[in-house]
Amino acid sequence: MTEGDGRQRPVRILLVDDQPLLRTGFRMVLGAEEGLDIVAEAGDGVEAVDLARRLLPDVVLMDIRMPRMDGVAATRAIVDARLPVRVLILTTFDLDEYVVGALRAGASGFLAKDVPADDLVGAIRTVAAGDAVVAPRILKRLLDRFAQALPDPESTLPHALSTLTEREREVLVQVARGLSNAEIARALTVSETTIKTHVGHVLTKLGLRDRVQAVVLAYESGLVRPGA
Structure with missing residues (x-):
């Protein structure tokens, strides 16, 4: 600033x-x-x-x-x-x-x-x-612990998810599971820069401000299930 x-x-x-x-x-x-x-x-x-x-x-x-x-x-x-x-x-x-x-x-x-x-x-x-x-891992533990407070995934599935490519959706799932960009890059055998680009596209397409909101949405949409 x-x-x-x-x-x-x-x-x-x-x-x-x-x-x-x-x-x-x-x-x-x-x-x-x-x-x-x-x-x-x-x-x-x-x-x-x-x-x-x-x-x-x-x-x-x-x-x-x-x-x-x-x-x-x-x-x-x-x-x-x-x-x-x-x-x-x-x-x-x-x-x-x-x-x-x-x-x-x-x-x-x-x-x-x-x-x-x-x-x-x-x-x-x-x-x-x-x-x-x-930290995504901390948020994951929170969401696992208080899953009953989250709405029914069937009623909250955002239409915007359909705008994601298969790879972008895969990256979103990995983010929600608490992996860093570097860890996702290793898991998917691509560069960390590529993952950063995918994460940016996910946030833009879904109208999210940061990774925290991305993790919450992944749970609410049913992409990631509590305890999984």
Whole structure:
């Protein structure tokens, strides 16, 4: 992200958590980092959506359980409004079905609240750059664990899947199984650059923002079955 004069501009962050003490801790950590700027804080989802609309931060650090509107609903509202804003979920150490709901709503990833500071900063920069921060293997375990929360594949099979070539569909399945581009390339005996191209085509054709959404769609469409 660069300014008009070519200088790198700070990543603008909206910090959302209903516990002021936690917000203070995150503000202290992030405020000490060059290139990160906390533009506002919110204590619930309603306030978060309003601030996201008005301020258009690059990244929203979003808590899950909050009064008035939880993080899942707030994430969905931000994504549905097509704001140029990406959401990074902050949750407790124990993973739960709310995380799956938030990822399905369009979040770009999630982190535990006790994540090391360096990992938090790196994740924010990654999300701001347009990538996801949930490792596919972690997401696969989440979806396996909470498969009952996903809709019936027969009712959600997206028509867009028919636009994929056989190889693109094969790559999507491998992505959903948690393989990296390099691992898929070795499995299919092609170059990693070729796989990157296929992944890009898959995301474009299916209207997805990142690999996280691709994994979720693969499960919801029935391409990959929980536990398989």
